[in-house]
Every structure is written in structure tokens, then in C-alpha cells.
Amino acid sequence: MKIGILQAGHSPDELRDSVGDYGEMFTRLLDGHGFDFQIFSVVDGEFPSGTEDADGWLITGSKHGAYEDHDWIPPLETLIRDIRDAGQPLVGVCFGHQIIAQALGGKVEKFDGGWSVGRTEYDFGDQTMALNAWHQDQVVDLPEGAEIIASTDFCANAAMMIGDKILTIQPHPEFTAPLVAGLIEHRGRGNVPDTLLNAAEDALSTATDNAKFADKMAAILKG
Template sequence: MRIGILQTGHSPDEVRDDLGDYGQMFTRLLDGHGYDFTIYSVVDNQFPDGPGAADGWLITGSKHGAYEDHDWIPPLEELIRDIRDANLPLVGVCFGHQIIAQALGGKVEKFDGGWAVGRQVYDINGEKIALNAWHQDQVVKLPEDARVFASNDFCENAGLMIGDKIMTIQPHPEFTAQMIDALIKYRGRGNISDDVLSHAEDGLAQVIDADKFADQMADILNKGDR
């Protein structure tokens, strides 16, 4: 089964050789589920021919905002709608969560409550799941027919199901403690408050449920094989 990864950003230059780029983080997270992957760096205007280029799709995180004026965002939104119309599975993470919501009629804003950084606990379908996060933007208006399946006190709309083949999630199941530590060092200092970063550092050794959530992602992506 072919999964197309739409890469919308790049990991910090300082750690890319060791930790990989954003697309590679997802190939590691989903290793063992029997997928073949093709990574399209849409942030660099590398797009597939259309939704039929893969059996299922995944959109990564990014340092960019879904509402920003970049030449690759309108064609990405068009591709998202084409994937939906083709009834193919689609998973979006962080920026991916936000751009899917926006493309399908929702709204994304910079959250005035600040940043979520590092380990966060979410209510996901009634179960407490811990995942790493790195975001300030949030989905504030849902697309039509979207259902919230993940939330916490900081992020009300942390996970959306749109129909039965589109799943989006605000935190980063693909981010390890090493990646959060790198983001703190290379992108957080001077941009995010020291209190928020220190709290995130204190949680780096705590367990997260990335593998458990990866199985939920695979349940969606596998609908492309039915």
C-alpha cells in the first residue's frame, strides 16, 4: 500500500542528519504497518500528479501558518479537497490538521493563550493519551460535518474526524523527546517563554503514547486498501 507524505516544512538544519526530516519521522513512526512511502516536499512546490498517486495521504507539520501567504498553500488546499472527493484516506498532523480544516471550510488562528510545547495529555475518544506538541495556532472553527475526538483544556479542537476517512490531530505523534529538545534549543529560545520551555524540558523523560496513536493513524490509512 502506497502512502503519500505531503511534507510542509523541514526539521532544523542542526539535527536533520541525525533525526531526519519531517517526512522521514513519519516513515519511522509507521514502520511495521506494511506501507511503501513517497515523500513530496510540497513546501518546496513538489506536488504529486493528483490524489491517485497514492492509496492514502498524510500531511506533516510546518513552521508556517495555514493562513500565511505562500504560493504552495492554495494548491495544497486544492489537493486536500481532491483527496476528499476521491474518497481516499487522509491524516493531518499539526499544520496538517490545521490546513485540512481550513481547506474544508474551517478557520485557524494564532491562539492568544500561548504555546503548547512538549508532553501534553489529551482525551482521545474517552482515553487519556500523552503526545508531544509544538504549536500556537489552533483550529477555532470546524469544517462542516467535522467531529472532535481529541481535546484538552488548552486545545479544545485537538483532533477531528471528517467523515470516516479524514483524521487530523494537533499534537505530534512523530516527535520524540530528542526532537522536542532540538526544537527548544534551535527554534524555541527567544521565541517562546522560558517558563513554557522549562516545563517542557522537565517532561522530556516521561512516557508518551506515540505507538498507540500511530495504530489509530494506520486504521485510517488502511481504509485506502478496502
């Protein structure tokens, strides 16, 4: 089964040699599930010719906001709607979560409550999962038909299902402790309050549920 990864941003230059780019992080996360991957760097204007180029799709995170004025965002929103209309599976993470919500009629804003960074526990109803967060933007209005499947007191709309083919999540199951440490150093200091960064540093050695959530992603992508 071929999964098209729609890469909406790049990892920091300082970290790319050690951790890879965002698309590569997902190929590692989903390794062992029997997928073949093709990465389309949509942030650089590289798009598939159509939905037939893959059997399922995944949209990565990005430093950009879904509401920002970039040439590649409108065609990405069109592609999201085409994927939905084709009945193909689709997973979105962080920016991917937000742009799917926006493309399908929801709303994304820069959250006035500030940032969420580092290991965070999410309530999935029947279980709690710990995943690494790195965001200020949030989905504030849901698209039609969306069901919230995970939340925190800080992020009410942390994960959602739209029908049985679209899964989106605000935190990053692909983010490892070394990557979060690098983000703190290269994208955090001076942008995110030190109290949040220090707490995220303190939690770097505590396990997350990346593999467990990867299984959920793979199940959706396999239909």
C-alpha cells in the same frame, strides 16, 4: 499500500542529520504497518500529479501558518479537497490538522492564549493519550461535518474526524524526546516563554503514546 507524505516543512538544519526531515519521521513512526511511502515536499513546490499517485495521504507539520501567503498553500488546499472527493484516507498532523480544516471550510488563527509545547495529555473520551505538542496556531472554527475526538482545556479542537476517512490531530505523534529537546534549543529559546520550555525539558524523560496513536493513524490509512 502506498502512502503519499505531503511534507509541509523541514526540521531544523541543526537536527536533520540526527532525526531526519519531517517526512522521514512519519516513515519511522508507521514502520511495520505494511506501507510503502513517497514523500512530496510540497513546501518546496513538489506536488503529486494527482490523487492517483498514492492510495492514502498524510500531511506533516510546518513552521508556517496555514493562513500565510505562500504559493504552495492554495494548491495544497485544492489537493486536500481532491483527496476528500476521491474518498481516499487522509491524516493531518499539526499544520496538517490546520490546513485540512482550513481547506474544508474551517478557520485557523494564532491563538491568543499562547503556546503549547512538550508532553501534553489529551482527552480522547474513552482514554487519555500523552503526545508532544509544539504550536501556537489552533483550529478555531470546524469544517462542516467535523467531529472533535480529543481536546484539552488549552486546545479545544485538538483532534477531529471528518467522516470515516479523514483524521487530523494538533500534537505530534512523530516527535520524540530528542527532537523536542532540539526544538527547545534551536526554535524555542527567544520565541517561546522560558517557563513553558523548562516544563517541556522536565518532561522529556516521561513516556508518550506515540506508538498507540500511530496505530490509529494506520487504521485510518488502511481504511
